[in-house]
Amino acid sequence: xxxxxxxxxxxxxxxxxxxxxxxxxxxxxxxxxxxxxxxxxxxxxxxxxxxxxxxxxxxxxxxxxxxxxxxxxxxxxxxxxxxxxxxxxxxxxxxxxxxxxxxxxx
Numbered sequence: 001x002x003x004x005x006x007x008x009x010x011x012x013x014x015x016x017x018x019x020x021x022x023x024x025x026x027x028x029x030x031x032x033x034x035x036x037x038x039x040x041x042x043x044x045x046x047x048x049x050x051x052x053x054x055x056x057x058x059x060x061x062x063x064x065x066x067x068x069x070x071x072x073x074x075x076x077x078x079x080x081x082x083x084x085x086x087x088x089x090x091x092x093x094x095x096x097x098x099x100x101x102x103x104x105x106x
Contacts, residue, residue: 001036001095002056007049007086014080015048021080025073032067034060036096048082058091 010018019026019040029038034057043049056064064070 001092002058002061002089003092004052004054004056004087004089006052006054006088008052008077009046009082009085010048010050010080011082012048018050018080022073022077025069025076028067028069029054029064029073032056032060032064034063057095 008018014021019042022040026038026040029035036055036057038052038054041051041053043051
């Protein structure tokens with residue numbers, strides 16, 4: 001599975017509308033074959049930082065990056081950002097979330 005985490009530093013004037021402004025990109029990506037999840041969170045420590053956690057089947061990454069909505073989504077985000085996003089992108093074993101072994105709830 002391809003596992004990706006991206007941090008976005010959003011300009012303060014767009015922080016409260018960032019999720020809505022990226023909704024079309026989010027919905028199109030979630031509808032892609034091979035997309036496992038595409039989840040936004042807002043930092044509780046840095047109010048203008050948004051974190052995207054996403055995952056794809058191993059063979060779905062190229063189609064995602066090559067899609068029309070990917071290019072459009074980047075152009076939508078570009079004027080909203082204060083700096084270049086930071087990313088971790090790795091191919092990892094597994095195909096979904098695992099239960100945390102250290103904190104089991106029965």
